[in-house]
Structure formats: C-alpha cells, structure tokens
Amino acid sequence: MILIVGASGCLGSAVSRRLLARRLPVRVASRRPASLAGLRACGAEVRLLDLAREDMLTPACEGVTTVFAAAHALLGRGAHRSEVVDRDGHLALIEAARAAGVRRFVYTSVLRASPDHPVDFWRTKSLVEQALKSSGMEFTILRPSAFMDIHAHRLIGRAILTGRRVQLMGPGTKRRNFVAVDDVAGFAIRAITGDELTGRALDIGGPENHSSLEVASVYGELSGRPVRVSRLPTWLLRTLAPVCASLHPGLARLFAMHALADEAFDETFDPTALLAEFPGRLTTLREFVGAQVVRAPTH
Numbered sequence: 001m002i003l004i005v006g007a008s009g010c011l012g013s014a015v016s017r018r019l020l021a022r023r024l025p026v027r028v029a030s031r032r033p034a035s036l037a038g039l040r041a042c043g044a045e046v047r048l049l050d051l052a053r054e055d056m057l058t059p060a061c062e063g064v065t066t067v068f069a070a071a072h073a074l075l076g077r078g079a080h081r082s083e084v085v086d087r088d089g090h091l092a093l094i095e096a097a098r099a100a101g102v103r104r105f106v107y108t109s110v111l112r113a114s115p116d117h118p119v120d121f122w123r124t125k126s127l128v129e130q131a132l133k134s135s136g137m138e139f140t141i142l143r144p145s146a147f148m149d150i151h152a153h154r155l156i157g158r159a160i161l162t163g164r165r166v167q168l169m170g171p172g173t174k175r176r177n178f179v180a181v182d183d184v185a186g187f188a189i190r191a192i193t194g195d196e197l198t199g200r201a202l203d204i205g206g207p208e209n210h211s212s213l214e215v216a217s218v219y220g221e222l223s224g225r226p227v228r229v230s231r232l233p234t235w236l237l238r239t240l241a242p243v244c245a246s247l248h249p250g251l252a253r254l255f256a257m258h259a260l261a262d263e264a265f266d267e268t269f270d271p272t273a274l275l276a277e278f279p280g281r282l283t284t285l286r287e288f289v290g291a292q293v294v295r296a297p298t299h
Ligand SMILES: NC(=O)c1ccc[n+]([C@@H]2O[C@H](COP(=O)([O-])OP(=O)(O)OC[C@H]3O[C@@H](n4cnc5c(N)ncnc54)[C@H](OP(=O)(O)O)[C@@H]3O)[C@@H](O)[C@H]2O)c1
Pocket: 005, 006, 007, 008, 009, 010, 011, 012, 029, 030, 031, 032, 035, 049, 050, 051, 052, 069, 070, 071, 072, 073, 080, 085, 108, 109, 110, 111, 143, 144, 145, 146, 147, 148, 150, 151
C-alpha cells in the first residue's frame, strides 16, 4: 500500500492518479476526504489525515510500504501554521512511518532547502530532510523549483485568461525557475516504484528561468488577451510582513519572501545535470501556457 499525504494538492493528486492508472494500491489522505472523491472513484482508499493530529499518523501508516509526502502549509496559520504542519507534523509522520515498518519514504522538499536559508520554510524543509536521512528507512528527497501550475498559472496566467488584472508582489522582474507538476510527478513515480533514486536528494527544475512579467507576457502573446498588471511595492511588503506576523504568519512569510533582495534568495536552476542524468523532455513555459490557453474558456 502506498500512502499519499497531500493527495488533494497539485503534486499529490497528479502522483495519485498515475499510481492508480498502474493499478497500484493507493491510500490517499487529506483533512477534507470529500475532496478526494475523484481518486476514490479511480480505486483509492481515502483516509482523513491532519498532520497537526499526531494520533492520526500511526493508523494512516498501518499496512503501508511506501509513503509519499506532498503536503505543506507555507501559508498556514493558527493550529495549521507551518511550524506545526511542515516541521512537527512531518517529523512525527517520519517517526510514525518508521515505527509502523514502512520501507520507503519519498519526501517533497524544495529547491535549495538549507539550514541557513533566509526563509524559515526552506530551513524547515532542510530539517525534515535530515530527519528522514537518519530514519533508517529507504528515502528519496525531491527538491523541485516553483510549480508552473501554481506560480505561473494560478497566480498569474489565470487572471489574464479570465480578463482580470494580475496582482504581483514586488516588481515582478526576479528570474525564477518554473517546473511543470507533470514533470515533477514523473520523478516522484520513479522514486516510489523503482530503486534508481533511493538514497538520493534530487534537484528538479524546468528548462528555463523567467520573471513573473515574462510569464504574464507569454500568456498575453499565446492567448491574444490583454495583460494588465498591478504591483505591490517592495516597501509595502516590507511594512506589512511584521504587521501581520502574529495574525497570519503564512501571509507574513509571503510578504517577507517577496520583499527579499533577489540575491538574498536565488530561485534559478540550471537543468544541465538533471537532463544529462535523465535524458528526456522537460516542459517549457510556452508549451505549458499553450496547453492552458487551449483549455481556457472562450467567453
Ligand atoms: N507549489 C510549488 O511551487 C512547490 C515548489 C517546490 C516544492 N513544493 C512542495 O511540493 C509539495 C506539494 O506542493 P503542492 O503545491 O502540490 O501543494 P498544494 O497544491 O498547495 O496542496 C497542499 C497539500 O497539503 C495538504 N495539507 C496542508 N496542510 C495539511 C495538514 N495539516 N494535514 C494534512 N495535509 C495537509 C493539503 O491537503 P488538505 O488541505 O486536503 O488537507 C494539500 O493536499 C509540498 O511539499 C511543497 O512544499 C511545492
């Protein structure tokens, strides 16, 4: 049995669908099991799971051979703030999996996770990576860059395709790497079902780096729709971050991240080594946007 934590999310659902298509036994978990009806219809066992609830972790791991962890609470607050879910919840999940006899644990971290990263979320990912490495279980750590499906489409392109104004945080000129979730899911499937990635931490990114303004302009060009952009200035993000820190730490983190100087927080990726080791195609931004444009409503 393969347990997917974060099965309602962008990556978790893509990986769940691929495993189910191979007719593998899959247990999908979420705080909102009703959101997993589609995966249930494809044959998945559905489980209520909240990483903030330690008592739910051991039962979820019973009879499981492999855990795929694809949950996060970057924007969480209160009982579901990042420290509770991303740090304590994941450390407890690793321990519950080990104690339940899980053989393999595949963890989704993030590109450039490190103990001295300027953003706490990246430090947390690094801490969990270390705990997994010393757990004794077979492990793979996936370290993807920003998902096109979220950071290019949901946060930029969708507004353009539906005639709304794009709201950017900061000037929108910082170059970042974007990777298609489908490409990340391909590596996750290799890690879950094969042995070639066991014991590895793999940096994963798309073929190019782009700024948010470039992403917006590709959407405009390929859809033929006007691009209207508003920007929250960096000084305002810097002011807002400490103001909302106690009320909404997730939002404060987002403001602080976007207020950081480009050089403080490199988000680019060079795919040369990845492509040399895994020859094949990585989805380009234009290919990805082209597919979104075809799917977009015409009125
Ligand atoms: N998005 C990116 O650009 C990006 C880039 C690099 C790495 N990653 C990593 O890739 C993984 C997947 O990200 P994603 O963007 O696909 O996620 P997503 O679409 O934002 O979905 C988040 C998932 O986390 C689950 N979750 C949140 N809090 C939870 C809790 N307390 N207990 C159990 N589940 C909880 C949610 O499930 P419910 O709400 O249904 O409970 C949901 O399935 C994450 O580890 C993320 O850090 C993402």
